[in-house]
Amino acid sequence: MDNRSSLRQRYMQPINRRKFLKQLGLAGVSLAAVPGMQFARAADKPTYFTWGGYNDDNFFGAGEVVTSGPFADKYGGPPNYAIFGDAEEGLTKMKAGFVVDAVHPCSTDVIRWRETGLFQAWDNDQLLHLNDIFPQLSKMHGAQDYRGQWFLPIEWGATSITYRTDLVDIQPEDESWEMLFDPRYKGKIAVIDSAADTWYCMAILAGVDLMQPMSDADIEKTNILMKKLRPQVRMFTNDMTSLGQALASGEVVMAISWNETPVGLWWEGHPVRFASPKEGTMTWFCGLMLHKDAPNYSGAHDIANSLTSPVTGQYLMENWGYGHANQKAFSITDPDTLAILGLDADPVAYMESGVFGIPQSDEVETRINRDFEAIKTGF
Amino acid sequence: MNIYHKTTQKLRRKLQRSESLKGYLLLSPTILVMAGIMLIPFIGMIILSLWTQIGYAKFDTTLTLNNFIVVFTNEMYRVLFSRSLVVSAMTTFLTVLLAYPMAYFVAFHVQRRKLLWIILMTLPFWTSYLLRVFAWKVILGYNGVINSGLLWLGIINEPITLLLYNPSAVIITLTHAWAAFAILPIYVSLEKIDRSLLEAATDLGDSPLARFFRITLPLSLPGVVAATVLIFIPTVGDYVTPSLVGGSDGYMIANAIQFQFGRGSNWPLGAALSLSSMAVVTVITIVYFLVSKTLTQNIR
Numbered sequence: 001m002d003n004r005s006s007l008r009q010r011y012m013q014p015i016n017r018r019k020f021l022k023q024l025g026l027a028g029v030s031l032a033a034v035p036g037m038q039f040a041r042a043a044d045k046p047t048y049f050t051w052g053g054y055n056d057d058n059f060f061g062a063g064e065v066v067t068s069g070p071f072a073d074k075y076g077g078p079p080n081y082a083i084f085g086d087a088e089e090g091l092t093k094m095k096a097g098f099v100v101d102a103v104h105p106c107s108t109d110v111i112r113w114r115e116t117g118l119f120q121a122w123d124n125d126q127l128l129h130l131n132d133i134f135p136q137l138s139k140m141h142g143a144q145d146y147r148g149q150w151f152l153p154i155e156w157g158a159t160s161i162t163y164r165t166d167l168v169d170i171q172p173e174d175e176s177w178e179m180l181f182d183p184r185y186k187g188k189i190a191v192i193d194s195a196a197d198t199w200y201c202m203a204i205l206a207g208v209d210l211m212q213p214m215s216d217a218d219i220e221k222t223n224i225l226m227k228k229l230r231p232q233v234r235m236f237t238n239d240m241t242s243l244g245q246a247l248a249s250g251e252v253v254m255a256i257s258w259n260e261t262p263v264g265l266w267w268e269g270h271p272v273r274f275a276s277p278k279e280g281t282m283t284w285f286c287g288l289m290l291h292k293d294a295p296n297y298s299g300a301h302d303i304a305n306s307l308t309s310p311v312t313g314q315y316l317m318e319n320w321g322y323g324h325a326n327q328k329a330f331s332i333t334d335p336d337t338l339a340i341l342g343l344d345a346d347p348v349a350y351m352e353s354g355v356f357g358i359p360q361s362d363e364v365e366t367r368i369n370r371d372f373e374a375i376k377t378g379f
Numbered sequence: 380m381n382i383y384h385k386t387t388q389k390l391r392r393k394l395q396r397s398e399s400l401k402g403y404l405l406l407s408p409t410i411l412v413m414a415g416i417m418l419i420p421f422i423g424m425i426i427l428s429l430w431t432q433i434g435y436a437k438f439d440t441t442l443t444l445n446n447f448i449v450v451f452t453n454e455m456y457r458v459l460f461s462r463s464l465v466v467s468a469m470t471t472f473l474t475v476l477l478a479y480p481m482a483y484f485v486a487f488h489v490q491r492r493k494l495l496w497i498i499l500m501t502l503p504f505w506t507s508y509l510l511r512v513f514a515w516k517v518i519l520g521y522n523g524v525i526n527s528g529l530l531w532l533g534i535i536n537e538p539i540t541l542l543l544y545n546p547s548a549v550i551i552t553l554t555h556a557w558a559a560f561a562i563l564p565i566y567v568s569l570e571k572i573d574r575s576l577l578e579a580a581t582d583l584g585d586s587p588l589a590r591f592f593r594i595t596l597p598l599s600l601p602g603v604v605a606a607t608v609l610i611f612i613p614t615v616g617d618y619v620t621p622s623l624v625g626g627s628d629g630y631m632i633a634n635a636i637q638f639q640f641g642r643g644s645n646w647p648l649g650a651a652l653s654l655s656s657m658a659v660v661t662v663i664t665i666v667y668f669l670v671s672k673t674l675t676q677n678i679r
Contacts, residue, residue, distance in 0.1 A: 089642065235626060251521035362434055370645075378627065378630075379455045
């Protein structure tokens, strides 16, 4: 009994105000210092603003497949990531004042993005792999000028329909964008929630020439198809994981997707096919731009060099199913994988077999985005 | 020096005499913060809503009401507004309906450890809002808990696709997510009810049901009103639930606002939409308050 009361006295003694304030102050100071410590540690790493999913540590030699590389050696890990679900969303954040080092838009964005004045050209001398990049990509209209490379291509691929061969009744030679309108599959279709993919695929079906500036008639023609497509669609999504899961479970039987989706599903053993519609698939490529106020200028170049290196290219092709921009990556990639992806013969021919689009004017892009959203909502 | 001394003395005397001045002084840090983070952005929004977007990052700063005309004449926004209000009203109604019995049970039938019960009822709030929405996606999904359960029982042959991606999925998710906001105020007002009134009613021959409608329900109405307002206002503008479980049919006004500030790149229209939705909610809330006030007065 005595023991207990002395313990109690020791621990439960009434606390006086001064002591209480002291302890409160101590807790406050230590709490306030926590975020500061984190900032201090992370400051030397560059920030990479990219699509959700591309925050893959393997691109920087810090993952489970690619376990080492110059970037990880220098910084002790991957860069800081910031994520957007859609490039337009990313641009909006930067317009509102969000500053990063390197950003990951796609080819059709380049001209409009440059017009915002938020970017600067890369320092070509610091880009180690620039000369190995397919010239078809790096010399695209608007990608470079006398100041240097503005847009550094990294990966390219196709947008088409991934479908379940066991659930969709169609012969490979009959594949067409028309498949999406088949009344038998109403409510069993998923599409990418982005005008840059879904709307443009409908434009291909409408017979719009994507190499020309778009007219109002072109937009109207495509909108009519989009309106016809909308009741067929179960989900509009930017999340490729849920798209893949919906295909795997049979919740949807067809989906407009990038070639990452069928590759992932093949390897899990699902019966899927990436259609080659007779109107043409849509070829896209994406790359890196440098923010004009990049706080870590040389770090941004380290990100660029890591992403364009042949090792990253090999990882990207073997695990993501996209083509890489660095020509040297093809010689070190597993030939069987390249054969499955259809990249073995001539990647340039593959790239050019799809429909490439030129960047459209700001007005046209904005109108397309607004029309797409209104149609999606049901108007 | 003397003048300085006099004025400070005057001020001090004034301060000691005036209660309201003292109150404002006490409130001043809060008022400053509120002005900084609410009032100034709000004024900014009003100004922005009167501008016009030109091109990608530029505004025409001539003041015009065009954006508001678009908001109130465009059929799309009318449908989105009414859908948001209906979804929110349904959510509010269902939440209060489900929360009332729970609060009633704790207030009248739990004798010991009431605090523990209350804490247990707020348990869903211990996880993040986003996680709760995702949980409903898992429950309602194609391979979800409900579908696999029904398949296993042999009630259905094929998963029901109607559970997810529509306004009812939004209502279900919101109802669960906001439950605690209804339980707590209703519980407080039930707890406050003077038990001797109930005894008196019983002594005078009221059946339990009549007792409930004559005493318990009217006296707990302030809690119900508070719960309704607490749930209605934030759910009208909910963005994340419709975008995750609503699909394209469950698209609500907040999603349209987000679009204008994002891919639509029409910030003035987005600002006009937000202000209009604020105005609509304010009007509805005021009307609701006035109606419920007269109603409760009549009962007493």
